[in-house]
Amino acid sequence: MARRSASEPGMIMRIANFRLAIGMIIAAGMQPLLAQDYPAKTIRIIVPYTPGGTADLLARTMGQKMAASVGQQIIIDNRPGAGGSIGADLAAKSAPDGYTILMGTVATHAINPNLYPNMPYDANKDFAPIVLIATLPNLLVVNPSTPAKNVKELIALAKAKPGELAFASAGNGTSQHLSGELFKKMAGVDMIHIPYKGSAPALTDLIGGQVQLMFDNISSSLPQVRAGKLRALAVTGPRRSPVLPALPTVAEAGLPGFSITSWFALFAPAGTPAKILIRLNKEAAKAIASKDLQQQWMDQGLEPAGGTSDQLAEFRRIEAARWEKIVRESGARVE
Amino acid sequence: MELLANLQLGFGVALTLQNLLYCFTGVLLGTLIGVLPGIGPVATIAMLLPATYALPPVSALIMLAGIYYGAQYGGSTTAILVNIPGESSSVVTCLDGYAMARQGRAGAALAVAALGSFFAGTVSTLILAMFAPPLAEIAFQFGPAEYFSLMVLGLIAAIVLARGSLIKAIAMIVLGLLLGLVGADTNTGQFRFTFGLPQLADGIGFVVVAMGLFGFSEIIINLERRAKREVVMAQIKSLMPTREDFAASWKAVLRGTGIGALLGILPGGGAVLGSFAAYTLEKRIAKDPSRFGKGAIEGVAAPESANNAGAQTSFIPLLTLGIPSNAVMALMVGAMTIHGIIPGPQVMTERPELFWGMIASMWIGNLLLVILNLPLIGIWVKLLSVPYRLLYPAILLFCCIGVYSLNNSAVDVGLALLFGLLGYLFIKLDCEPAPLLLGFVLGPMMEDNLRRAMRISRGNPEVFFTRPLSLALLLIALALLIVVVLPVVRKKREEAFQE
Amino acid sequence: MKVRIRSPRDFCAGVIFLLFGLCAVLMGRGYPVGTARNMGAGYFPVVLGALLVLLGTVISIKSLMIAGEKLENIGLRPMLLVLLAIGVFAGSVDSLGIVAATTLMTVIGAAASPESRWREVVVLTLVLLGLSVGAFTYGLGLPFKLLPF
Structure with missing residues (x-):
């Protein structure tokens, strides 16, 4: 390159061009922050549970559909632990730029905040709701050798043998545990709670006859009911489930007012720009409405949802209040 | 016979070019994953799940299954070559496998591991085909009381693992038991020993402890010994096992297969327990137990056969009942669900081509693996001749990434660091890490099931003795304890007598 | 006494x-x-x-x-440097990204052995970087941050 003097007009132009170029490069680097060009890079969905569970599968199947639609990769980041709190906390503290979102559940946003005295995040303030993905009830299942064919008979049996019936759960503080505690309180019966590490060992012992009943996630117990290994007495939700239309709800069958629903929703860290939230809501709702996902989820007993972010915000508020009541009344405690 | 018709159906499905290709991809990937310390089949299968959406369900499941049992083959490679267990069930292989490698017999160890695994895979696939439904029923016979008694038996067997001082080994077991208690107590939800760290709420991961205790400490010790010019590795002798090796190991392979196949069915610690139990059995019935820990080939053949047999039979609860028996099976449930197959007891009858196709491809996968792994032995052994100063930073990196990838958590890496320090101190003080690891695995299950059994029986301890299976296991444990303690007592009496 | x-x-x-x-x-x-x-x-x-x-x-x-063997000396250099290397990896992988973490860890780790030669360490670092970025981050899809931003 020939040497030039800095005082030449050509050089000044060159410096100005250079600065302009730098400015444009900086502006281009800031593109990801501007909502118009969102998404400009990979989106990360944090799933606060281990791979293979319902939350994880929902995230992966939805994520794949959304990725095809937005033209960017969507990766799943599993951060299990502490009943979902570790992943939720990580998401809450991530940058609110729309590139990190959370697969939240009834546990992370309604149960845990009411159950644990020290939460690392605030379920209300630290998150911006995107969309409700799906809801599912628990299924009240009993071992076939238990002589109760419906909820009323079960309550009668439990009253006749106080402390003798045992109900299994996937762990302390899970919706299955709390369903059982609420049932005990509302029906006025005494049953003993046997916690396990996850649904699978609990179901195994239920089928094996070590325990008598369980309020399990419908997705894991449905196949066993269909195969006759377990008998379903009722669903715990406010409505009957489309996959078992003949089965009454617990409220219909003897305990009016009993209603427990599990749910999954997408959240973004609080402060994420509204334009990005709207875009995410649109894309997610599109994925949720797709025929093959709907079929896949419904086969497992999940009810796809969708809707607006405001609807999710309202839903979460109601759920948080409801679980506050359930936890308080059932007297369940964890350290 | 119906079985033949079913197998014909299965092989018809498994031998299509497409499925063969996916099987091969799965086992190849599984082998590589198994070789990498820390990164296990769980992480890999989870990452590949989306990639399988476009595939037909049978092909997807064949590939994912291949990753799982392929990892068992690979896990023994690192255990033998560098004393780092790639999989939890390869821990025991480290004991004699690495000792053999130090004597220059790594090739023989790897070959016996591969061949034993193939035999075990063949036999247990056959068992799967013939006895899957009745075997699944066995899982239901095992309630909390039976699991507790099994764990007690396992812990007593752990004492047999000890090479040196018995009392120090017992102390290591107890320490392992305590470390296993870290985390939230299943029965009451109480957080124990967590120091306020949410990352410890679910306990310390097995891989974290194994990497630290075996991997990191081994690197430090090796560097230290090299600085002192102590010989670490002997010259490589031949690559293949000798006739004596074969003669010594074939019975071990048979026994290992039997134990592994049986224990693999049990949800929970089935595969790990199988390899430990097989090793202990060999050591107990050997004519010269002092060979174990110093390069006894049965000490490689038995656990490797056991863990591969267990890997096949652990599919039984999944395929017959739809209930996953470990984390990998839980992922398979997910994979099936994504492909529109609801896992459950009806899969066998409604989708026989899936059930039998998978069984057939499991055998094919084992065949591919042994064809794949035997030539690889030459390459692995060549790796040993890479100068250590270049090798160990790579091992360090793989271990760090492997531990991180478990939960995408740097805290786990930090914990592994602590265990590395601990492991190093223990090596200096002549304390063996293997019993600690076994206590770590069995302890929480033992306590969990003890308390659950007591809860279900409303505080009545007789339940352990009135249930026949539990009583049988406890009696075997007692017999084993006597057999272990008696020679030690006799020896002490002789020593006292001589003084 | x-x-x-x-x-x-x-x-x-x-x-x-x-x-x-x-x-x-x-x-x-x-x-x-x-x-x-x-x-x-x-x-x-x-x-x-x-x-x-x-x-x-x-x-x-x-x-x-009962008599037993004497305590060996603790080799400070390998122990401290290896542990430091691991610790640096753990501390930097989330904040500074995998590239920085791998580089720091390899360099510090290599320093633990008196046999290391610096030219080799450079090549080794590049190879390991290739593996962590190519095989682990892109190939296997592990969610590592590449660079500090």
């Missing part, structure tokens, strides 16, 4: 076990212990901790009477 430690290794091991056991008992008592029939969360920690204290004591006492 001067007590001679005949087996320093066993003595140290015994002390370590004793300390671990003590911690377990003290922490275990902070949780509800319960009874043998109705065990609480603290039951096993206390019982096992007490057992470990007992074992540690026996081992230490035995070490006073």
